Amino acid sequence: MATFFGEVLSVCSRAVEEDDEDLLEENEEDEQIRRELEEKREVHLHWSPEVSESLKSGSKLQCSDFILAVGHNAARFLSVHVLTSANWDAVGHASVWNERSRAATGQTSEECVFYRQKDNPSVLICQVTCYVAEDQLFQWTEKVFDCLQHRELNVTVLSDSTVAEYKRADYVSCSSAPFLRSLHSGAFTGQPVCQSLEQPNIVTGLSAAVLNHCEVHRIAAVVYQCYSDVIGLDSVTMETYKPALTKLGKSIQLDPSPSTDVLRKFVRNTNIQSNLYI
């Protein structure tokens, strides 16, 4: 692309990859490598013995509320406000391998975990802090929702985003970050707790995959996207999610003021790293 001043900049296309030529002339070895990579990239769900037993016998997880937290702030918000206050069991995890996974495979198990409340097993929570690649999003969603009973299911997604990705006409007057925006499927009948996401803003990633799935299968789903101006964990950003869950009051206990110890445990690490003047 030539600019006003005449210099030529190489611009990556928004739409297409550079080498979009057909991969017709690949030999058997290429094909095998491709196949093996594809297999490696497959999403695997690992459930506790009890759950996998019942899934095997054909009965899906009875679930009235599925709460999915995507991103570090959303996930830690649940850790601090929800998972400490009631008795929660880790019932499974998903393992996802892709180009951003660290070499050690053991680490992935902590990055996408499912929890279920002991006395009310119809509430399922999932925290996702790992990167799910573009080609894995659809598969992840299909596999997870395949395990859930769809009737009377309500899905709530909490998702992190940066304010830099938020488009609006008047940037100057925007000092309200962090803030929430919502997007819901056609089957969702409730009233979202915040403003609807304005065009031209869109939702991508796992929350978009879940919304697409819920729209197609007519499941009530709402995504709460939090736009924050802080990189990394931040208790103010975490607070923003609060109204989204108070709505679910009857099925989930929210700890309104978690002890500072619990908060400190999660937030401390990033604070030190983000300080330039140690």
Next chain:
Amino acid sequence: MDDLLKESDFVVLAVDLTPETTGLISHRELSLISQQHWSTSAENSAPCFKDFTLVMPAVAVGNVGQLAVDLMVSTLNMSRVGYMHTDCIIPMAGNNPYATCKEDVKELHTPAEVYTAAELKLAVLQIRAPIIQTKSKKFRQLLVSWIKASGFSRTVVLSSSHAYQRDDQQLQGTPLRYVVTPSLLKGSVDALKELGWRELERVAPFPGLTDANTEPCLYIPGGGITKGLYTDSCAEDLPLAVLLLFCSEGDNIPDAFTLVNHLNDWLHLLDTPSQKPNQWKIPTSWSLLFDPGLPNRC
């Protein structure tokens, strides 16, 4: 039963209607059938596309085809009749991109949707996200089988190609090119002649080498699935035309107008075939598209 439904294309229900069997097959079950393929929304009965013209974009350089399709949907007030739910497209979701009033703003829209204007016998497939590269072949197959099954009379692919990869002869004159499959050419020779468009030049696979054995081939750099879709359609004897524009990345709104005006010359979508750009309605989702909205420095 769910697994069985997922693999089925057709389901025949043969049971007595009793309280136990009522609701045996509900929306949920129906939606499981062939979920990788095409669904149509509940309020409409399956739309009939017989003898319709299908217009679809190829996700290509500058997103010109997608922008042109946006203009068509928003100007012709086309109604959404279905969507494509497949693992070949990167997921995205947003509120109504064509919102005209406060009431229709909150309406979820997905990456690939079908719109129709029945009085024009026109259907449009809008694709809003890139196709996953390793799955582009699967996506093409899915498209071709849907086009065949729906009975469209012709398909027009709106596409674009890198302007910097043109050869010397292509630099001159209009940046618009077309290619048609033999099956479409049969009925449209006169119409195409009248339009005076230029067919996309086939280029030598190894420029500079004169080898009698190499045949000139179709070359659409930056065109995404365009070339593959054309080749597949030739093989399947589908009537398909590709309309493409040489362009570069940047503010591609003028390119979209050029392309959609050319399409209008052929299909006569709007009554007034003038070249005035303002007859197309820009959808609300285009705000801040190429203008970041940053305040001007004084």
